[in-house]
Amino acid sequence: MTLAARLFHLSDIHFGVEDRGALAWFEEAVARERPDAVICTGDLTQRAKTSEYAAAAEWFRRLGVPAVVEPGNHDMPYFNPVERFRTPFRRFGKLAGMIGSELELEHVAVITLRTTVSAQWRWPWSDGVVRAKALEEALEELTRLRGDRRFKIVACHHPLSGPSLTGHNPTKRGHSALQALVEAGADAVLSGHVHDAFDITHKIAGRRVRMIGSGTMSERLRGTPPSYNVLHYDLVHGLKVENRQFG
Ligand SMILES: [Fe+2]
Numbered sequence: 001m002t003l004a005a006r007l008f009h010l011s012d013i014h015f016g017v018e019d020r021g022a023l024a025w026f027e028e029a030v031a032r033e034r035p036d037a038v039i040c041t042g043d044l045t046q047r048a049k050t051s052e053y054a055a056a057a058e059w060f061r062r063l064g065v066p067a068v069v070e071p072g073n074h075d076m077p078y079f080n081p082v083e084r085f086r087t088p089f090r091r092f093g094k095l096a097g098m099i100g101s102e103l104e105l106e107h108v109a110v111i112t113l114r115t116t117v118s119a120q121w122r123w124p125w126s127d128g129v130v131r132a133k134a135l136e137e138a139l140e141e142l143t144r145l146r147g148d149r150r151f152k153i154v155a156c157h158h159p160l161s162g163p164s165l166t167g168h169n170p171t172k173r174g175h176s177a178l179q180a181l182v183e184a185g186a187d188a189v190l191s192g193h194v195h196d197a198f199d200i201t202h203k204i205a206g207r208r209v210r211m212i213g214s215g216t217m218s219e220r221l222r223g224t225p226p227s228y229n230v231l232h233y234d235l236v237h238g239l240k241v242e243n244r245q246f247g
Pocket of ligand 1: 074
């Protein structure tokens with residue numbers, strides 16, 4: 001097997017209610033295996049507090065490998081409605097500025113898609129929405145990479161299409177966005193939000209696309225223990241996903 005890239009995909013750390021044992025276990029794996037990058041698909045914090053962002057920044061700095069982060073619904077101000085509506089991603093943006101929100105490796109390109117909104121015409125506001133501008137930005141990136149043979153990963157917080165979500169609305173315009181992304185060259189979509197891992201293959205426009213969800217690294221467990229995914233990408237066999245559970 002010719003391994004072209006190894007990526008660690010984690011999600012929903014929720015600093016503030018993070019599982020410290022699980023994070024230490026993750027750190028050890030990063031130190032031992034030195035992945036090419038770490039991708040975090042949102043909900044880095046529990047309430048978007050300055051102290052939670054500071055803890056997240058310090059933790060990612062300590063990992064010492066390239067990382068990409070995308071915000072989740074918990075990453076917008078919760079106690080400050082003015083800031084939530086005027087500049088919902090200011091605090092997150094500061095962190096992303098330190099860590100990164102795009103990544104290009106020799107064999108893999110990672111782009112982000114915003115599915116988190118500060119408010120919407122349905123309840124709860126925490127559910128996913130793909131707005132036209134967010135999709136346009138992701139499609140522009142994929143268009144720029146057209147003809148590029150690298151494996152193209154889109155990272156977002158909310159699953160775009162499936163699995164069936166107990167207690168969540170489906171992501172608004174998620175399925176049509178997925179179609180557009182695949183037509184523009186996306187090979188896989190990574191997400192979080194549901195706190196349980198999944199790996200689904202969709203066939204769209206004659207192409208196969210992987211929808212890969214990572215579990216949580218927080219104490220907010222649903223059906224499974226804390227976990228993260230390891231994405232092994234090799235040029236002959238493509239992408240293999242390994243879900244590692246803590247404990
Ligand atoms: Fe979420």
